[in-house]
Amino acid sequence: MPLDLFEPFALGDLKLANRMVMAPMTRNRADADGCIPELMVAYYRQRATAGLIVAESTTVSPQAVGYPFTPGLHTDAHVTGWRHLTEAVHAAGGHIFVQLQHCGRISHPSLLDGQAPVAPSAMQPAGQAATYAGPQDFVTPRELGRDELPGIVAQFRHAAELAKHAGFDGVEVHAGNGYLIDQFLRDGSNHRSDAYGGSAANRMRLLNEVLDAVCAEWPAERVGVRLTPENSFNSMSDSDPQAHFAYFLGQLSPRGLAYAHILEGDMMTKTASIDYRALRTGFAGVCIANNGYDLARARAAVHTGKADLIAFGTPFLANPDLVHRYRENLPLTAADPTTFYVGGKAGYTDYPFHRGDGAETRHLATATE
Template sequence: MHLDLFAPFELGGLTLANRMVMAPMTRNRADADGCVPSLMVDHYRQRATAGLIVAESTTVSPQAVGYPFTPGLHTAAQAASWRRLTDAVHAEGGRIFVQLQHCGRVSHPSLLDGQVPVAPSALAPAGQAVTYTGPQDFVTPRALDADELPGIVDQFRRAAALAKQAGFDGIEVHAGNGYLIDQFLRDQTNHRTDAYGGSAANRMRLLNEALDAVCEQWPAERVGVRLTPENGFNSMSDSDPQGHFEYFLGQLSARGLAYAHVLEGGMATTAVSLDYRALRERFAGTYIANNGYNLARAQAAVHAGDADLVAFGTPFLANPDLVRRYRENLPLAAADPATFYGGGEAGYTDYPFHQGDAAQTRALTTQADVQAVAGPAR
């Protein structure tokens, strides 16, 4: 059977118009209360031709916040603000999941009303936190007590319930990029000796419990998981990423989830050291590949069965009509890194759609030249 990037795809009872996914990209344009402003509504509406949009990382509680001006799903006001956005995407014929997130140690007391960030173990990441007053050194997090973990799980449960009120089509649980669930999964950041540490099965316990909670609110076929097996972002590493993530994906396979969304390599590079085909084969469901894909590489991955869907980050950022541009071999706009995080319309809603025979853009590249950059995926 000939598989094509632009063919419809059935996902959890939803018909996606194509196999192109807009990857979740933190842009720091929510308001200070974690609500969605009109600017965000316009940004996502513009990109609704993607087969599936995975909305940016969305915090499940005040404790989960790790960056300024990021959206949340832990209040009724936040859910109502998201509803305007999901309604806008649906009016354009799009489908949209929300990525639920707890940043864990990747935060700062100034973002948490003075509280110390939490983690599986009291190990600080290298580098600096992004705060409202500028970069500040990361602090050593507080190791979560075992009796606190049901509360973390309940944060995901409540956020999943609010996501229904907000009109989303499904949920993506963020278990990557060095945030709380990933901190439990990888043995470099998880030094626990209780039921949540040690073996791969124990380190996966929090993810399994979060998924159980989310699946109380949503059918499993509408719940996906984001994994980043070898991403070093936020001071992450693991002693055996190939073996450990083959185990994790094998366990996830039995759940009948919507998909596994896998960052292949690291955020800052397209270099790959793991066998992602072997990882893909451990998961029986829909596999979304992500990281540095252009049109040719995405088509090849779909044709070969290496991916069912392909997620694009930076190309969607600069090209709201990316699906059309790829389908018709039109030139692409280049993204402006200076506008990735925070700000207003510039570099967010002002990238134009292709008009006629020439794209009205600030800068153009060919599709073959579009490569991964250290973009706004968080």
């Protein structure tokens, strides 16, 4: 019998209601200290019919911050807010992982108490940082000393430990989109000559150490990893993404991780030039595919075994009941990009649910729900 997007799925010992994943999406609705307001609780609770939610990129330390109003997971106050949110998702029947993140060079001194952002190599990315004062040019980051890298690993381990206290079902290590671990993985941003640079094995060393640390806090089957092999976002490049990421995924296979979450192609150019099916066949575990999937493509990918689960971003953002709409072939609400990162409930908790009679109804979520 052919596999289908709406079938239940066993992710390790978790029983997901379907194969649809809500992708992690930065929405800039946390407070200035990275704590979780009630508005975020309402937003995630609305979308709990996803088989799995991967909560938005969450910083593992003050040094890891790269954007205003993004959530953290390194203080007791963070734990308290996240626990309220995870309890709401669980009460609605959902499962939720948190994506652990260090932005590395994709930050600005104004977000870091005047300190320079850190990176594998002192290479200034092109573009501008988002700051509380508006866009500002990226600066040249400070190259991390080898003696500092255990501290980076410890930040991820501490955040993973707090994720348990916050009630998450698991964690996803963010190793993509041009942030710190990805900066180490790809040779366009890693020009080190020590044990953390040069060969693919060396460039993967930090990711391996982070995964070792996170898996000391969580069973491997509750730990995922996010990879973006050819995404140029955040001034990223690599000389041979097909070969390098085939190596990385091959090395990840024996770990027994919950999944590899792979962004297929480039978010900036909307193109894909490498063979993602070949990458998938080189990884023995669960694969989540992401980037521009609609219902037809998602069902085909699951049916043919190209992916086990499909992560949807913007469709879940604008359609909290996306599972119902896709299952019933109902029309989708279009997203409003002007509200993606501006704060408030507009374009966040006020997207309509389909009533089932051909009409739509606004959800009654409020800023204080």
